Amino acid sequence: MLQPGEAAGRVQAGLAAQLGLRPDTQVCIAGHDHVCASLAVEGLRQGAVYNSMGTAETLVGLLEERPLGERDLASGLSFGLHPLPGRMFWMGGHSSSGGSVEWLRGLLGDEGLSYSGMMELLQERGHRPTGILFYPYLAGCGAPTPDPGAKAAFIGLTSRHGKGDLLMAVLEGNACQMEAMRRCAEQTSGGPIRELCVVGGGVRNRIWLQVKADVSGLQLRVPGIPEAALLGAALTAGVGSGLYASFEEAMASVRPPDSAIVLPDGERHSFYRRFYEQVYEKLRLPVASFGEWENAGGG
Template sequence: MKSTGSTLLGLDIGTTHCKAALFSERGDLLKLAKTKTEVYTDRGWAYFDPERLWTSVVRLIREITEQGGDCTDTTGHPADMRAIAAIGIASMAETGLLVDPNSGRARSPFLPWYSRCAVTQAERIAAESDLAERFAAHGLHPSFKHGLAKLLWLQENDPGALSGSMWLSASDYVAYRLTGRMATDYTLAARTYAFRLDRRDWDRDWVRHFGLEPSLFPEAIPSGSAVGSIHPDAATALGLPAGLPVTIAGHDHVAATLAVGVVNPGQVMDSMGTAETLVGVLPERALTAQDRMSGLAFGIHPAKGRYFWMGGLSASGGAVEWFRSVLSEPALDYERILERLAGFDPAAGPTGILFFPYLTGSGAPRPDGRARAAFVGLTADHGQGDLLRAVLEGTAYELEWIRRTGEQATGAAIRDLIVTGGGTHNPAWLQIKASVSGCPLRQPERPEAALLGAALLAGVACGLYADVDQAAAAAASAGEVRSVQPQPQAHSRYRQLFEEGYVPLQEPLRALYRGVLSGE
């Protein structure tokens, strides 16, 4: 890669925050702007307002561009903030809306990935599927999160909205507002349960089976491809040059793998956000029965010739958010949470409380949209601090279950984890995770991995980097890596609770949820 002095603009449309950031071509963060993602509720269902979300994106980009002038990156190299070479957009994966492709008008709100409105539709999809055949084609297990389930929910609740409309993710929608072109990338298309990985195309017969038209879905293009150029009106409104290349960087967790160098088989990233996800890389190949039995999801990685595998917990940071707002009066702020964890002894081991963190259902290795959360093992001696630590331990147990499943599915040992995301600001949580898994955690000095990944893919699209591997190498060449080591004695006790408590109790608790508590 030859240095050009160019900068790259990354956008991340997230569940909790929308962000914009400017990076040097070496991956150094030059400027960051963020705002809270506004959530609304209608008849009990959460949604994001498309126009207000777009207004937030405009405000963030203006906050970056209105500063103007030159600045210096973290190593003292000059960077011209006006020399933006391209824009990359990452977003929460399954969140989507319907748009009229002729007028550009939104015909539905954004339905969030975590909304459980489509649980019944996901169960219908599963009942009408040859699950082995569908997994081999799509790399997924039926879930209320997926675009197809949400479209069937809309079909039942607002059938007129689907006629002549197109389903766009959050990244797709922002890219459309910037360029006027509707498209999606492979990583987002693969989260619809309507996209064939083996053909890199929409599964048209499968879509028609449900009375839907394949034209509901936009053209799918590889991650790191330019979807188009920013059109003059948008450029003027945003203070950007007309004709600037725009790329859909896709699934935020997958984009983040580039920023932390997880692009080769055997490497695994733990992204700790509102949802927590383990993402690994494997050579592109036909998916097997063993892959399906793992409960993991698979998709096309931006790096050529590679797939990714993924397993996650919908409510990880979300469980902490739930704890601080529901189990505290007044609600704990994050500074007070860290204060309460400050005296945590790394060698002390587990609380003895098992928290099953299924506030929004469970994913791999036991996908179940109806799974519920639970505390087991409480005594009168336990206080608020114990419950807080138990929440952190429960999310760590769940990720350990996914880690072991990933090892079995890929046949590759996972000896360490590269961690990123907002949860890394909680040192007690990192120590618990290391001790539960017995694996060292490595934390690259990349505070905004999804944003940087989006910027790197924009750099690939505009030719700043030859390919994804070169882009990831450029980002990996700078910055320190911190390490958190497991405590052997604590690991032994955590392992016993995990193997003799957390895993064996899964089935009886789930059976209870399926039976008495669900009214069956």
């Protein structure tokens, strides 16, 4: 069995000519795109995890290589061997993160709300918490309690709420779902998570980044690398072809632009922590289980 960074062979001469490659070009094993990306953005430093924000969202962190136990298997996280020697990765996924933002944006207006229009509504509304619960299970629930039949929900709406409030509630709900995953991962890994290294299309929405920081209470670091997964795969190929002697050397070779830093607001974090622990988390599983009633009426 080949490991990440090992050469699997060489590109066939005829195909290499069509692709404009040298005929002796090696083909190397890489890995899962998010694991590759974590190599490129220093997302695996002590106390930090890699967070990819797109249509779906993931968290990726490291463990010392060890047998998996019952608590690991019950966490809803995925596990695998990491390219770094003696390390494993854990990974949690949320399938309707940016997808739920796009879903609501498409509903607001006869032809949907433009991205710039969405940002204007959010900016006009400001950063104050909504007090609305949104459970973002439009395509089921991932870690820490995987359930493909889970259903989404808004709770706490009143006549005074407008489009900006609904948009903000979706951002808050996604951040709370990732907070559930983060807390589970801390218990599984046995260590605190102090920083999120965030990449993906979602980082263009700076209000969402601030909500994520306020809910989690963590510092967010946004590196200036547009294609982290591609760069990580290239680093893996560099190890396989002998350009780098190790993954540590390959990772050290990356010199990304200065990262943008997003810090939590203390007052908002205090509200969101109580909101998450006293309301969001207590209702999360009962709301998700509403999917059991989907066909109860024979529909």
